[in-house]
Amino acid sequence: MSETPLNPFEQAQAGRPTGPLVRGYEVIIGFETHAQLSTQSKIFSRASTAFGAEPNTQACAVDLALPGTLPVMNRGAVERAIEFGLAVNATIAPSSVFARKNYFYPDLPKGYQISQYEIPVVQGGEVSFYLPSTGAGQAALEKKTVRLVRAHLEEDAGKSLHEDFIGQSGIDLNRAGTPLLEIVTEPDMRSTAEAVAYAKELHKTVTWIGICDGNMQEGSFRCDANVSVRKPGQPLGTRREIKNLNSFKFMQQAIDYEIRWQIDEIEDGRAIQQATVLFDPDSGETRAMRTKEDAADYRYFPDPDLPPLVVAPEWVERVRGDMAELPRVMAARFVADYGLPEYDATTLTQSKAMAAYFEAAARTSGQAKLASNWVMGEVSRRLNLEDIGIDAAPVQPAQLGALIARIADGTVSNSAARQVFEILWTEDRADVDAIIEAKGLKQMNDTGALEKIIDEVIAANPDNVAQFKAGKDKAFNALVGQAMKASKGKGNPQQVNELLRKKLQ
Numbered sequence: 001m002s003e004t005p006l007n008p009f010e011q012a013q014a015g016r017p018t019g020p021l022v023r024g025y026e027v028i029i030g031f032e033t034h035a036q037l038s039t040q041s042k043i044f045s046r047a048s049t050a051f052g053a054e055p056n057t058q059a060c061a062v063d064l065a066l067p068g069t070l071p072v073m074n075r076g077a078v079e080r081a082i083e084f085g086l087a088v089n090a091t092i093a094p095s096s097v098f099a100r101k102n103y104f105y106p107d108l109p110k111g112y113q114i115s116q117y118e119i120p121v122v123q124g125g126e127v128s129f130y131l132p133s134t135g136a137g138q139a140a141l142e143k144k145t146v147r148l149v150r151a152h153l154e155e156d157a158g159k160s161l162h163e164d165f166i167g168q169s170g171i172d173l174n175r176a177g178t179p180l181l182e183i184v185t186e187p188d189m190r191s192t193a194e195a196v197a198y199a200k201e202l203h204k205t206v207t208w209i210g211i212c213d214g215n216m217q218e219g220s221f222r223c224d225a226n227v228s229v230r231k232p233g234q235p236l237g238t239r240r241e242i243k244n245l246n247s248f249k250f251m252q253q254a255i256d257y258e259i260r261w262q263i264d265e266i267e268d269g270r271a272i273q274q275a276t277v278l279f280d281p282d283s284g285e286t287r288a289m290r291t292k293e294d295a296a297d298y299r300y301f302p303d304p305d306l307p308p309l310v311v312a313p314e315w316v317e318r319v320r321g322d323m324a325e326l327p328r329v330m331a332a333r334f335v336a337d338y339g340l341p342e343y344d345a346t347t348l349t350q351s352k353a354m355a356a357y358f359e360a361a362a363r364t365s366g367q368a369k370l371a372s373n374w375v376m377g378e379v380s381r382r383l384n385l386e387d388i389g390i391d392a393a394p395v396q397p398a399q400l401g402a403l404i405a406r407i408a409d410g411t412v413s414n415s416a417a418r419q420v421f422e423i424l425w426t427e428d429r430a431d432v433d434a435i436i437e438a439k440g441l442k443q444m445n446d447t448g449a450l451e452k453i454i455d456e457v458i459a460a461n462p463d464n465v466a467q468f469k470a471g472k473d474k475a476f477n478a479l480v481g482q483a484m485k486a487s488k489g490k491g492n493p494q495q496v497n498e499l500l501r502k503k504l505q
């Protein structure tokens with residue numbers, strides 16, 4: 001009866017469905033993300049956290065734990081952790097504990113890092129997002145939920161500089177003591193796409209609530225991806241941890257490479273060793289940095305310099321009351337108030353700016369679904385094309401709203417509206433009605449004029465007419481196309497359809 005007890009990660013996977021297979025293997029991914037909190041000063045001192053200062057000008061005695069100094073908790077950092085916990089539906093621990101994580105490294109002159117270990121401030125929670133589903137070739141979307149284990153407060157270490165030095169390294173301690181929230185997931189992700197989508201959703205969450213600036217180049221949001229593979233039904237495989245992924249593109253490349261590498265190793269009869277690896281963007285490969293230490297190696301113990309972190313329920317409620325509407329709450333409101341499909345609501349709440357743009361266009365036009373279609377369609381397409389954010393869109397939401405109102409009241413067709421949109425986007429003209437007038441884009445609702453066009457099309461296309469009468473639907477569509485063309489896109493398509501059918505009967 002001596003079965004080894006399952007570790008907590010293993011237990012949490014019990015009963016979860018098998019993910020898509022890669023060469024017969026199931027991929028398992030869990031994330032640890034370090035989000036730098038957007039406080040002005042460090043987590044336990046008053047030194048500045050500003051990025052890019054001269055080396056070693058922003059590390060004070062407390063950050064270095066010089067004898068006689070004592071750390072003092074930064075209230076703002078705790079508040080940001082609470083905000084995060086509320087945003088992901090987690091439990092905020094009424095009392096949590098800071099611990100010393102002991103290790104030697106040149107950029108850690110203290111010899112330990114202050115972190116939280118056994119009792120973190122944020123416990124549980126989840127992050128949900130949509131992913132194109134892999135099933136049956138259908139363009140459907142699947143909702144995915146990744147469970148969080150915890151999010152804990154800790155201080156960052158300094159930085160070792162290798163680039164500008166020959167035969168030696170520099171040490172910059174400005175980053176020492178910068179507040180971090182480390183967010184740890186269950187190994188719930190089952191593909192690279194799911195992992196990247198999780199990271200993007202998490203990034204959106206922390207920037208939306210404003211606890212982190214999300215700047216990945218500057219290292220404000222960095223992800224460690226733990227990857228393992230297994231044959232379906234087997235216990236979890238041994239993981240390797242890819243450290244410090246600081247772009248979504250590298251993240252995808254690194255995880256894809258790692259999956260291939262691990263399967264190759266196993267297929268060649270070698271066992272995977274637990275390790276910490278780095279991704280090299282130049283070679284596109286991951287390479288082992290060190291074999292992984294176990295928690296026991298760090299000799300964690302409660303930091304005697306810091307009392308337990310007590311968060312009273314009133315504090316949590318005060319923070320909750322001050323928080324802006326969360327993306328998922330806003331999405332639910334879009335469904336309830338505007339009758340949008342859940343997919344639209346989720347897509348539109350990808351950023352605060354996009355949500356605000358949609359709401360303004362929906363309000364001006366009174367046509368929420370059309371506004372949603374345009375923002376997710378034409379507007380997003382142009383933004384992607386020009387690689388700009390919605391803040392920089394040359395078409396104001398009120399203008400889009402005015403245009404949508406003209407589609408809704410039948411003044412312009414969809415294709416004419418796209419022409420107006422193009423003009424609004426590229427030219428310095430603001431008035432939708434003036435553009436419609438000047439370009440002669442008014443939809444032809446005048447039956448007489450349309451009938452004349454249709455008579456001409458019928459007369460000019462005897463072959464299509466004959467084919468239609470022989471039962472070929474395609475021929476009918478060709479005639480509709482001809483009539484629309486003859487009307488210069490101004491014919492009301494539905495009306496053209498009806499008139500044509502009547503005349504051919």
Ligand code: ADP
Nearest residue numbers: 009028030031185186187226227228236237239
């Ligand atoms: P450490 O700090 O030692 O990496 P943590 O417990 O903080 O340990 O984090 C472990 C991370 O590894 C979690 O994100 C978890 O989801 C993930 N993980 C654990 N086991 C596996 C596994 N077999 N395969 C992939 N990821 C795993």
Ligand code: MG
Nearest residue numbers: 032224226241
């Ligand atoms: Mg780790």
